[in-house]
Amino acid sequence: MNFEFYLPVEVLFGTGYADKVGEVGKRFGYRVLVVTGRKSTKENRTLERVLNSLTRNGAEEVLIYDKVETNPTDKMVNEASKLVVEHRIDYIVGLGGGSSLDVAKAVSIVSSNEGYAWDYVNYPEGPRLIPFLNRPVICIPTTAGTGSEVNRYSVLSNTLRKEKLVLSHSLNYPKVAIIDPTTTVSMDRRLTAITGIDALMHALESLTNKLSNILAEELAVKAITLIKKYLPIALEEPENLEARSYMSYSAMLAGIAIDRKRVALIHGMEHPVSAHYPNITHGEGLAGLAVAVTEFNYKGNKDKYSLFAELMGYKPQPHMAVKAVEDFLEKVGMRVSLKNLGVEEEKIERLTEDVYMLSRGLFSINPVEPTQEDIFKLYEKAYAGF
């Protein structure tokens, strides 16, 4: 047995913990940039909680960058980085869904090194620039999905190029993750399902891909078990803090699992979808692709797909994983086709091309190594639905 594990993130998990941010942050300095979205953190008052905590603990200057949108762009990172430099900001707080956390983390890199956000994203041939410095980031997730609060990834879109790529570097970990499940209670049914499916797909893809890491796999197994149990409860009882807590916990576990074992073809095929259609959320795109890709993948790792089927309550047989995915999507109201989501059929060729151009690094770790023709056919299947 051999495996590697590295996670330089201090995790503070508990109800009410968002109020601790000022106390935690003061060790990093007194000039703060809060990176957040346009509306939800104002509406659910988590922004107010964070600002109060910062001022209570002596912050001297608190700036807010509140223009992050879902499928965030390199432009947002560049804009916020400029503020950090101009105002000599000591540390950054990312508050919101994965989009806000991803931007906050990337701002730390871009504001501390030369160049722009797009210089640091991972093309298959590598990024254009390598960072050597960062600034402290505290991440406070208000969704339970991406796991960005505990990993080294920032997923960014470039609207001109219509590309969505990952900035992945050991300097891109936040210093602290403050996970407070009370901040997720305001998610509506659809957002709860969208983000929960993202976490489930992180667990499924990290469990089944060809990389081997026993510790990451055990985290993925636990996440699958918990999401199966608690996502339906969180949907029925949005204020149920036990269900919300276990969803935040599962998203964190799955976020660590992908940090070690990466994702696979479902994510690789989703990124071009939300790059070309920024109104489609990441979780919806994953849901649209999950059944077709699982059907393609299960023969490549029979043991792990049997285990997944079993954890989801089915006979431990690899092909039952397909049914498990299909039924669970149905149960949480996410059984969608790419056509339903607004993808145009004539775009499938371009999407296929983009998977090859941008995400072929994932091909060799996918349970079954795909050809470009396989990918085209999978998009067609996912377009038609099941």
Ligand code: NAP
């Ligand atoms: P998100 O894009 O951050 O947010 C989606 C929507 O949810 C926004 O409209 C936001 O509103 C709203 N929202 C957030 N928290 C809320 C709450 N508690 N109550 C009500 N509304 C709330 O969603 P996400 O799924 O968490 O993040 C998706 C992004 O993360 C994608 O770009 C995806 O590619 C990326 N991702 C990253 C990783 C990683 O490892 N780093 C992994 C998977 C996915 P406001 O805009 O008004 O705040």
Ligand code: FE
């Ligand atoms: Fe994801």
